[in-house]
Amino acid sequence: MDSNVETNCSSVPQHVLSSSGQKMPVFGLGTAVDPPVAPEVTKQAVVQAIKLGYRHFDTASVYGTEQPVGEAIIEAISLGLIKSRDELFITSKLWCNDAHGQLVVPALHKSLQNLKLEYLDLYLIHWPVSLKPGSFKFLVINTEDVVPMDFGSVWLAMEECQRLGLTKSIGVSNFSCKKLAHILSFANIPPAVNQVELNPMWNQKKLREFCNANGIFITAYSLLGAPGTAWGSNRVMDSDVLKEIAEAKGKTIAQICGRWAYEVGVSMVVKSFNGKRMKQNLDIFRWSLSEDEVKKMNGISQSRHHRGDYFISKQGPYKTLEEFWDGEI
Structure with a gap:
């Protein structure tokens, strides 16, 4: 951690979520850490991010980072970095x-207990599939434990979470157009957000068009391809096209990807616990990509990287990746 990084008081643009009218910061800090780090490291990274101007923090029960995020919020308030929790946008899954x-x-009550919060701003279904209750061990998924999700009862319970005031908005993550359409066919409260893998090498054009037409906001994860994780790669950071544009602009590849995401109209959560990079990543709002640069980025070969292979088996509800993603792969 870099303890001497200057505070950046510039405000991050916000997007209004169609289904709730709630404002969501365009840029957020993700806390999915693979391999895991000590809770104190996560806590201090969140505190430092608040100093820099971050106001959206993304966690999940499976990440094991809800507790340190909650502790960071308490510390940030005690240090006077923010006046209250209401200044932040907190997502869990x-x-x-x-x-x-x-x-x-x-499950949401447990997440709130971990976070020491009374409510979330956004609660997401992490994946469109279920595991047998109590079967999961951290970072280990046994295919025999994968079962079909009862979308109707799960989404009804998500709506109940919002009605109870436990979360201001509800949404999904890793959902295809077809699965979103299924939710929309019976939902009383439509999903506000679909958080998905999205970067210049998997630009999700079809999904973006579907979500835009149906009032669902997209949040991008793996904007840099999740290098260093068990499932990620360096393919975004190694892209010759992105390197060329970054060099010409005098920007980092991370900044180029962030600006691109902003210009295509999505929000983003980026995971970096390095103070210098956290500050750099916020610098995407006072400049733009040229028409020619966007054209070059749109020409990059496309492929999904985070495919969810661990949910696929001959005995399970999804026999192939094509079936799991409804052809969007």
Whole structure:
């Protein structure tokens, strides 16, 4: 951590979520850490991010980072960095072993207990699949534990979470157009957000068009391809096209990807606990990409990287990746 990084008081633009009218910061800090780090490292990274001007923090029950995020919020208030929790936008997610109608509300209560918060700003279904209750061990998924999700009962329980005031908005993550359409066919409260893998090498054009037409906001994760994780790669950071544009602009590849995401109209959560890079990553709002640069980026070969292979088996609800992603792969 860089303790001497200057505070950046510039405000991050916000987007209004269609289904709730709530304002969501365009830029956020992700806390999915693979391999895991000590809770104190996560806590101090969040405190430092608040100093720099970050106001959106993304966590999940499966990340094991809810507790340090909550502790960081308490410390930030005690240090006077923010006046109250209401200045922040906090997202967490329902993990697959709790993706059963009767377990959703208790799972959110547990997340709130970990975070020491009274409410979330956004609660997401992490993946469109369930695991047998109580079957999950951290970072280990056994294919025999994968079961079909009862979308109706799970989404009804998500709506109950919002009605109870436990979360201001609800949404999904890693959902295809077809699965979103299914939710929309019966939802009383439509998903506010779909958080998905999105970067210049997987630009999700079809999904973006579908979500835009249906009032669902997209949040991008893996904007840099998640290098250093078990499932990620360096393919974004190694892209010759992105290197060329970054060099010409005098920017980092991370800044180029962030600006691109902003210009295509999505929000983003980026994971870096390095103070210098956290500050750099915020610098995407006072400049723009040229038409020619965007054209070059749109010409990059496309492929999904985070495919969810661990949910696929001959005995399970999804036999192939094509079936899991409804052809969007």
